[in-house]
Every structure is written in structure tokens, then in C-alpha cells.
Amino acid sequence: MNDTIIQMEDIIKRFYIGEPNELEILHGISLTVKKGEFISIVGASGSGKSTLMNLIGALDRPTLGHYTLDGTVVEEADDHELSSIRNRKVGFVFQNFNLIPRTNALKNVELPMMYAGVPMRERTARAKELLAMVGMQDRFTHQPNELSGGQKQRCAIARAMANDPAILLADEPTGALDSKTGRMVMDIFHKLNKEQGKTIVLITHNRELSAETGRILHMRDGYLSEDREVVA
Amino acid sequence: MNLGESIRVAWEGLMANKMRALLTMLGIIIGIGSVIGILTVGNGLSSTVTSSMSSLGASNIMVMLQQKGDDYANGNATYIEVSDDDLITDDMIDAFRQRYSDQLVGVAISESAGSGKVQDGRLYANVSLTGINEDYLAVNNIEILQGRNIEARDLDGQRSVALVSDKLVNNMFGGDAQAALGKEIKTRVGNEVHVFRIIGVYRYEQNMMNMSFAADKDINTSLYIPVTSAKRLNGAADGYYSFTVTADSSQDSKAFAEVVNVFFSRYYQSNDKFGIYTMSMESITEQVNTMMSSLSTGLAIIAGISLLVGGIGVMNIMLVSVTERTREIGTRKALGATNGNIRFQFVVESIIICLIGGAIGVVVGGLLGYWGSSLLGATSMPTGGSIALAVSFSMAIGIFFGYYPANKAAKLDPIDALRYE
Numbered sequence: 001m002n003d004t005i006i007q008m009e010d011i012i013k014r015f016y017i018g019e020p021n022e023l024e025i026l027h028g029i030s031l032t033v034k035k036g037e038f039i040s041i042v043g044a045s046g047s048g049k050s051t052l053m054n055l056i057g058a059l060d061r062p063t064l065g066h067y068t069l070d071g072t073v074v075e076e077a078d079d080h081e082l083s084s085i086r087n088r089k090v091g092f093v094f095q096n097f098n099l100i101p102r103t104n105a106l107k108n109v110e111l112p113m114m115y116a117g118v119p120m121r122e123r124t125a126r127a128k129e130l131l132a133m134v135g136m137q138d139r140f141t142h143q144p145n146e147l148s149g150g151q152k153q154r155c156a157i158a159r160a161m162a163n164d165p166a167i168l169l170a171d172e173p174t175g176a177l178d179s180k181t182g183r184m185v186m187d188i189f190h191k192l193n194k195e196q197g198k199t200i201v202l203i204t205h206n207r208e209l210s211a212e213t214g215r216i217l218h219m220r221d222g223y224l225s226e227d228r229e230v231v232a
Numbered sequence: 233m234n235l236g237e238s239i240r241v242a243w244e245g246l247m248a249n250k251m252r253a254l255l256t257m258l259g260i261i262i263g264i265g266s267v268i269g270i271l272t273v274g275n276g277l278s279s280t281v282t283s284s285m286s287s288l289g290a291s292n293i294m295v296m297l298q299q300k301g302d303d304y305a306n307g308n309a310t311y312i313e314v315s316d317d318d319l320i321t322d323d324m325i326d327a328f329r330q331r332y333s334d335q336l337v338g339v340a341i342s343e344s345a346g347s348g349k350v351q352d353g354r355l356y357a358n359v360s361l362t363g364i365n366e367d368y369l370a371v372n373n374i375e376i377l378q379g380r381n382i383e384a385r386d387l388d389g390q391r392s393v394a395l396v397s398d399k400l401v402n403n404m405f406g407g408d409a410q411a412a413l414g415k416e417i418k419t420r421v422g423n424e425v426h427v428f429r430i431i432g433v434y435r436y437e438q439n440m441m442n443m444s445f446a447a448d449k450d451i452n453t454s455l456y457i458p459v460t461s462a463k464r465l466n467g468a469a470d471g472y473y474s475f476t477v478t479a480d481s482s483q484d485s486k487a488f489a490e491v492v493n494v495f496f497s498r499y500y501q502s503n504d505k506f507g508i509y510t511m512s513m514e515s516i517t518e519q520v521n522t523m524m525s526s527l528s529t530g531l532a533i534i535a536g537i538s539l540l541v542g543g544i545g546v547m548n549i550m551l552v553s554v555t556e557r558t559r560e561i562g563t564r565k566a567l568g569a570t571n572g573n574i575r576f577q578f579v580v581e582s583i584i585i586c587l588i589g590g591a592i593g594v595v596v597g598g599l600l601g602y603w604g605s606s607l608l609g610a611t612s613m614p615t616g617g618s619i620a621l622a623v624s625f626s627m628a629i630g631i632f633f634g635y636y637p638a639n640k641a642a643k644l645d646p647i648d649a650l651r652y653e
Contacts, residue, residue: 059566059646080570087568098563098650102248114237115568159567 004068005166005199006033006056011065013051025051027222028065033167033201038193040202040210043219050171052219053203057092057169058085070166087115091160095172097152099144105131105155106140112162123162130158134188150181157188161198168192168200174209186212238573242580245553256549257589260629263539264593264622265600267532268614272601274528276612278521280605285517287437289373289478291337291485293492295320296474298509318506319471324499328477331495335488337478338367345462347452348421350404357403359396359455361421363462369395369434371478378409379432382458386431390460394428397436397453409433419455426465428457438609485512542589543629550582550637561641562649575635575642582634583627590626594619 013026025048033039043049054060055067058074061082067074070089077085086092091112099108106127113123131137134154144152153173160168170189174182186209192198202213210216211230218226246253297320299312325339345361366382368374377398386393396412405412412430419426436453463470479488489512496508554561561574598614605612614622 054647057566059650080572083565083568083570083573086566092566094563094650098559098566100560100563103244111564112567115564115570115573120237163568 003035004032005035005037005070006031006201007066007068008032008055009066011052011055011062011067013048013055013060014063025222026055026062029224031217031224031227033199035199036193036197037215038189038200038202038213039215039217040204040213041217041219042203042205042207042210044205047219048222049203049205049219053169053171053201056167056201057090058082083115087112088163089166091157091162091165091168093153093156093160093168093170093173095175097144097149097156097176099147099152099155099159101144104141104143105136105147105158108144108155109159109162112159116163126162127158130161131155133161134158148181149177150184153177153181153185154188157185157192161192166199168198169203170200171203172205173202174204174206238576238580239584241577242584245557245577245581246584249553252549253585256545257585257592259542259545260539260586260589260626261542261593261596263535263542264590264626265597266535266538268594268597268618268622269600269604270528270531270535271618272598272612272614273604273608274524274531275615276601276605276610277528277608278524279612280608280610281520281524282517285513285520287373289371289476290513290517291478291481291483292371292513293477293479293485293489294474294511294513295477295492295496296509296511297506300503300505300507312505314473314506316469316471318503319469319473320475320496320499320508321471324496325472325475328492328495332491335479335483337480338371339365340368340371340476340478341365341459341472342368342475343459343462343466343468343472345457345465346421348419350400350417350419350455352404352418355404357400358450358452359400359419360452361419361426361462361465362454362456363459363465364456365459367478368456371476374437375435377433377435379413379430381432382456386458387460390464391458392426392428392461393431393458395432395434395456396430397455398433399436399448399451399453400455401433403449421465428455485514488512489515539625539629543586543633546582546585546629547633547637550578550634551640553581554578554637554641557641558644558649558652561644562646562652565644565646566650571642574644575638578638578641579631579634582638583630586626586630586634587623590623593626594622597622 008029008031011026011029012024015023015025017023029052041049041052055062058069058077061077062075065075069085072085072089074082074085100111106124109127109130110123113126128137128140131140134157136151136154136158139147139151147155168189174185177185189200189202190212193200202209204210214230216226216228216230217224297314297318325341329336329339341364343363345363347358347360350357350359364382365387366384369376369381376395379395382393382395385391394417396417398409401407401409401412404417405415412433414429416427416429419428434456477492479485489510493508493510500507564574594614602611602613
């Protein structure tokens with residue numbers, strides 16, 4: 001029975017800033033996340049949180065160590081394969097939404113499916129479904145600049161779900177929202193986790209938000225300093 | 233992601249900044265437009281030249297006196313006065329006629345006797361008095377509308393008879409050629425007035441040689457009189473500096489020019505100052521055409537530089553666009569766009585700018601070329617070849633100048649791109 005989604009072993013990430021200067025950000029991270037988990041990664045800025053998130057989201061490769069995402073070995077993938085992993089296995093939700101400007105909500109949600117080669121008719125239907133799921137059924141043709149922050153983030157969540165990814169990777173998803181709309185966004189994540197069993201990784205430094213998740217990982221100075229299950 | 237989708241995405245990218253896309257396009261429009269325009273005018277011009285050359289007699293051979301010596305050919309000789317003894321005589325021409333009678337259409341002789349004005353009360357017409365022999369009209373493809381050609385008796389008798397143009401008939405006789413025949417016209421040349429009796433009317437045709445921008449009424453046409461009469465008027469010695477030979481159409485005019493040269497050069501073997509130079513119209517036409525086409529190619533290359541500048545403009549704007557849209561590129565990559573997807577998107581944007589610009593340029597250049605060549609008295613449209621060349625060239629510019637910015641976009645690190653402010 002293989003229900004492991006994220007399998008990281010001794011992940012080391014170094015950056016080379018000119019020849020003699022080697023900067024090690026992650027010093028050996030091991031992490032296992034099972035299907036259906038809702039975890040949060042917390043830590044101060046500079047703790048290596050963002051670097052870890054980039055690795056989890058296949059935006060980057062580890063310098064050393066092994067990383068398997070939903071059965072796919074990430075450290076061996078070339079650029080093209082990394083794109084494909086991001087496309088099919090990861091759904092990104094960003095702090096500042098990152099909707100494509102001058103492109104309406106529907107087209108934004110269709111984007112990952114377009115890169116996956118889903119036929120036009122099929123992806124439009126699915127995009128409508130997804131937008132309806134986040135309560136945006138009457139905003140299909142709105143441009144991003146015609147949407148409120150909460151609406152933008154809901155659209156972004158719908159987009160993240162487009163290719164039914166293995167994980168949703170949310171980087172401070174409520175950071176740019178007021179507490180009420182932030183609450184609404186968190187409710188959507190909970191709903192996706194409970195009803196669809198979606199594995200969610202939340203990166204935040206908001207302790208209240210992390211407390212809502214099932215498992216909290218603390219990052220400090222490039223190490224995982226604490227890995228705590230939250231008992232509901 | 234298929235081609236249609238790439239084009240749609242690229243199109244949306246361009247529409248985001250219409251003014252900028254349009255201005256960038258303008259560079260390509262000007263570039264392609266000027267190349268097409270120049271090539272079109274060039275084509276029109278060379279077809280005009282060819283047709284007017286052939287209307288002047290494509291198979292004509294010009295025979296003229298030429299000063300001997302290498303210095304003359306180099307253009308730095310002192311001119312030697314032509315004495316009466318050096319001129320080509322009627323005897324030489326008669327001998328030539330007899331020798332080659334079966335291969336000749338004619339030997340045309342002409343002698344200018346100055347310009348003047350035919351006047352009758354308020355009616356007038358500008359004329360050039362030109363003395364001709366009986367072959368002149370045939371050699372120069374001039375058509376007689378009414379009356380008769382100049383004949384041997386006119387020449388022998390140095391008669392004061394004239395062939396006038398239909399334009400003169402319009403000016404002086406209200407267009408009634410029949411009425412003009414037999415009438416006497418007073419022609420003022422300098423301080424002298426000569427009277428000629430009209431024996432015929434010929435059709436005036438405008439060509440490269442007599443092109444005029446004067447008002448129609450003022451156009452100067454030739455008043456053809458017997459060459460002997462012309463000599464009498466201008467007091468010139470017997471004999472000629474030059475004349476024109478037309479071989480019949482079975483002859484190769486370039487080869488026949490050589491034959492003519494050999495024939496007349498015999499008379500000048502002992503003359504150490506002057507010799508004979510012959511030149512076929514065909515070879516002149518060829519030379520002029522070569523010159524014109526290399527001229528228009530040269531101009532088109534210069535115009536091509538503006539196309540290069542346009543291409544650099546495209547590259548510049550694409551680089552700006554890539555920088556501006558760094559975050560968008562990062563987002564697309566996070567959502568699964570491959571480097572190839574991104575590169576293709578930007579190359580297609582650049583190709584769209586260049587193709588639309590090229591298409592507009594073809595239309596603009598074609599119109600300018602049509603207008604320009606019609607000013608020069610020809611109608612010329614851009615050829616299919618030049619359109620195909622322009623379109624493929626603008627596509628190539630799009631790819632060439634779009635590739636670098638597109639590749640820059642494709643190679644952006646998604647993490648840096650997402651973080652870009």
C-alpha cells in the first residue's frame with residue numbers, strides 16, 4: 001500500500017554564489033507526507049522555508065538527497081520533466097495570487113490544462129466546474145483586475161486544482177487578504193482536504209493558521225526542528 | 233499546446249499593449265514598404281525603358297564618327313574639330329545601301345536645323361526643325377496619318393516641304409489633317425522665318441527620348457523637312473556625323489552592327505583623327521536594363537537597412553516585454569509551461585508583429601510603387617515573387633530578432649521570475 005505523497009531523504013540544498021562562496025540553506029531534511037494530510041510549514045524568514053517549498057513544488061532540484069513526489073523521482077528530472085511534474089502533480093497557490101493579467105478567470109483556470117494538452121472543450125467545462133466549486137460561477141469572464149483579493153485567490157485555488165494535482169502547495173495564501181476573506185480561503189482548503197482528500201502543504205508564519213492543520217513542521221536554520229501532529 | 237493556442241496566447245500578449253505593438257510594427261511596415269515600393273518602381277521603369285526603346289526601333293544600329301585614340305575612350309582627350317573631309321558622305325552611304333540592300337530596312341539620316349515656332353495669328357505650335365531622308369520614318373517607326381513621306385524629288389530639289397505632327401494639326405488646324413495638307417506654315421527660327429508646305433501628318437508619340445513636362449499645347453514636336461533643305465538652312469557642309477541603320481528582322485542587330493562598322497571603317501583607315509563607332513539599340517537596351525536593375529537592387533538594399541532597424545526595434549520591444557512580464561513567465565512555468573512553450577510564445581509574438589507589418593508594408597509599398605511608376609508613365613504592381621520574398625523575409629526577421637528575447641524568457645529561473653518585482 002503506497003499512500004506516501006512526499007518522500008524526502010537527507011535533502012541538502014546549496015547555492016553557489018561565485019566559486020569560493022557556497023551557501024548551504026538546507027542541511028539535510030527528511031520528510032514523509034502521506035496522502036490526505038494537511039500540513040503546515042512554519043518558520044522565521046531565512047529559516048529555509050521558501051527553499052524547501054521550492055523543492056517540494058519541483059521548482060528546483062536538491063543538491064543532494066532523494067525526493068520522490070507521488071512516485072516520481074524529482075532529483076533526476078531535467079527541466080522539461082520538472083515542468084511536467086509541476087503541471088500534473090503540484091497546484092501552486094501564491095500569496096500575491098499571480099493570476100495572468102488581461103486573461104479572464106476561466107482562461108486562467110484553463111492554463112495548466114492547456115499546458116497539459118487537454119482539449120479546449122473539455123478544459124473549459126472543467127474550468128467552469130472548478131470555478132463553481134470555489135463559488136465563482138458568476139465571474140467566468142472577469143479579468144483579474146476586476147476581481148477582489150478574495151475572488152482572485154479563489155480563482156487561483158481553482159487554477160491550482162485544474163490538473164487534479166497530488167499536492168496543493170500554498171505559500172502564505174492569506175497573507176495579502178483581510179482576516180474575513182482569509183478565513184474563507186482557509187475554509188476552502190479544509191473543504192478540499194476533507195471532501196476530496198487533497199494533500200495540502202501550507203507555508204505560513206501565522207501560528208493561528210498552522211494550528212488549524214493536522215501537522216506542523218517547524219523550520220529553523222535549515223533544519224526541521226519540530227514535527228508535531230495536531231490532535232483535533 | 234498546439235499552434236492555434238500559441239498564436240492565441242501570443243495575440244493576447246500583443247493586444248495587451250496595442251500602441252506599442254503598432255509602433256513596433258511601423259518599423260517593419262516602413263522597411264518592407266520601401267523595399268517593395270522601390271522594386272515595383274524599378275520594374276515599372278525598366279519596362280517603360282524597354283518598351284520605349286523598342287518603339288524607337290529595337291533593331292536600330294547607330295553609326296557615328298568617333299575621335300581616334302585611347303585617350304578619347306578614357307574621357308581625357310582634347311577634342312579635335314571635325315573637318316568637312318571627315319564627315320560620312322552620301323557616296324559611302326549609297327555604297328553601303330547597294331552592298332546590303334537585301335538586308336536593310338533603311339538608312340535614316342537626320343540633321344537638326346534648330347527649334348522654333350509655327351505661328352498664324354493667335355495660333356501657334358512649338359517645333360524642332362529636323363531634316364530627314366526618305367528612310368527616317370520607317371527606321372524610327374513613325375506612322376503617317378495623312379499625306380505622303382518625304383521623297384527623292386523633295387531631297388534632290390531641296391524643297392520647302394514639311395511633315396507635321398498631329399499635335400501641330402490640333403493646335404493650328406483644329407485637328408483637321410486633311411485641311412492641313414497643302415497649307416503653308418510660317419516657322420520662325422531665331423530671327424528668320426521659313427515657309428513650308430505641309431505634305432503629310434504623322435502620329436506624335438511620347439517616349440523616353442522626347443519626354444516633356446510642358447502643357448500639352450506647348451509640347452515641342454518635330455517638323456520634318458528634307459535633310460537637304462535643312463542643310464541649306466543651317467549652312468552645314470554635305471556629309472553627316474551620324475546616321476541610323478535598321479537591318480531587317482531576320483538579322484541579329486548586334487552582329488550586323490559589327491558588319492556595318494567594318495564596312496564604314498574601311499573609309500577611315502587612312503584617317504588618323506576619326507573612325508567609325510557603331511552601337512546597336514539592342515545592346516543599349518540591355519545595358520540600360522542592367523543598369524536599372526542594379527540601381528533598383530542597390531536602392532532596395534539601402535531600403536533593407538530600414539528593415540534591419542525595424543527588426544532591431546522588434547527585438548528591443550520584445551526584450552522590454554520579457555522583462556515586464558517576468559512574473560507572468562514565472563507563473564506560467566510554475567503552472568507547467570516548459571521552456572519550449574515560453575520560447576515559442578514569444579517567438580510567435582514577434583512573428584505576428586513582423587508578418588502583419590510585412591503584409592501592411594506590401595500593400596503600402598505596392599500602392600507607393602504603383603503611384604510612383606505611374607508618375608513615370610508605367611503601370612507596375614508588386615510581383616508575386618517580391619511579395620513572397622517580403623513575407624518570408626519578414627517572417628525570418630520575426631524569428632531572428634524574436635529568438636533572443638524569447639530564449640531569454642525561456643531560460644528564466646522560475647523561482648527568480650516568481651519573486652521578480
